[in-house]
Amino acid sequence: MSDCSDQMHNDCDEALENLYLYLDSELDEASSAKIRSHLEVCQECSKPFDFERRLRTVVRDRLNENVPDRLVDKVRQAIEAERMGSGN
Numbered sequence: 272m273s274d275c276s277d278q279m280h281n282d283c284d285e286a287l288e289n290l291y292l293y294l295d296s297e298l299d300e301a302s303s304a305k306i307r308s309h310l311e312v313c314q315e316c317s318k319p320f321d322f323e324r325r326l327r328t329v330v331r332d333r334l335n336e337n338v339p340d341r342l343v344d345k346v347r348q349a350i351e352a353e354r355m356g357s358g359n
């Protein structure tokens with residue numbers, strides 16, 4: 272009945288664990304390609320990636336100065352807390 276295999280769950284875990292490294296282009300090409308491929312087929316993982324990407328764009332576009340690392344960390348923690356609290 273379920274289309275999700277253990278491998279798919281492992282791919283989800285890996286993608287979400289590396290969300291910020293991927294968005295910051297800090298992964299090697301093979302890892303980035305694997306995550307890109309996973310995001311093309313997994314709606315559940317695409318949601319947090321899309322949200323974080325849009326958030327970064329808004330912050331970058333709205334501010335004329337660098338965002339303090341402390342603020343970025345707080346936003347990341349809030350996103351992670353929301354993700355963990357939503358049961359996904």
